[in-house]
Amino acid sequence: MPACTVGLIRPLHRALQLGALLGLAACAGLPSPPPGASAPAADARPAPARPPAPAVSAAVPAPSPATDGLSSPPQSGSAPGAAPATGVLPEPPADTLAAGEPMREIGRGGASWYGKRFHKRRTASGERYDMHTFTAAHRTLPFGTVVRVRSLVNGREVDVRINDRGPFTRTRIIDVSRAAADELGMRGLGVKEVVLMLPQ
Known part of the structure; x- marks a missing residue:
């Protein structure tokens, strides 16, 4: 085969390959709407998505004898923060438990507190930490x-x-706010042995 023919075939072969690729790319475009279907307006904008409702927790199930109550496995069929089947969100929990309500122990260990250094910073739940309110950080409670x-x-x-989430020290089970530390009389102690309880 003459050299001039080989020199023409290579560019022609490349052009055919490029044309085939462009043809395939054109086929991969968006499909056209079926006949009779109305096309969306050019300047129509999708409605803004509603932010998800904050997760509200129900009472934590009783721990099995094999666990300490702080690392209970999740219940099957339930997702954290899932709304009840009725479609109505439950009322948010009160910030205090009813007096005289029967309680069950869920854990024992060290409690520490955090204050001014973390004041107004975001917690793991997304709200801002306020050292003057009765809040706490726990590793697993909702x-x-x-x-x-x-x-x-x-x-x-x-x-x-x-x-919030924490504490991240094995010997401690909860970090309480400065206000809660004052109430427990633990500010001068740093770490104090406590019992955690939930309603039965």
Whole structure:
């Protein structure tokens, strides 16, 4: 085969390959609407999505004897923050538990507190930490859960709402706000042994 023919075939072959690729790309475009279907308006904008409702937790199920109550496996068929089947969101929990309500222990261990350094910073739940409110950080309890903290040193109690994650030290089970630490009489102690309780 003469050299001039080979020189013409290569560019022609490349042009055919490019044309085939462009043809395939054109076929991959958006399909046209079926006949009779109305096309959407050119300047129509989708409605803004509603932000998801904040997760509201129900009472935490009783721990099995094999666990300490703080690491219970999730119940099958339930998703964290799922709305009840009725379609009506439950009322948010009160910030305190009813007096005289029967309680069950869910854990014992060290409690620490955090204050001014974290004041007004975002918590894991997205709300801003306020050291003057009765809130706490827990590793596993759902956000919004109200838990009673009882000091094993002096017997004082306080109800706190879980709005953050932590503590990240194995020997501690809860980090309470400065206000809760004042109520428990633990600000001078740093870490205090406590019992965590939930309604039965």
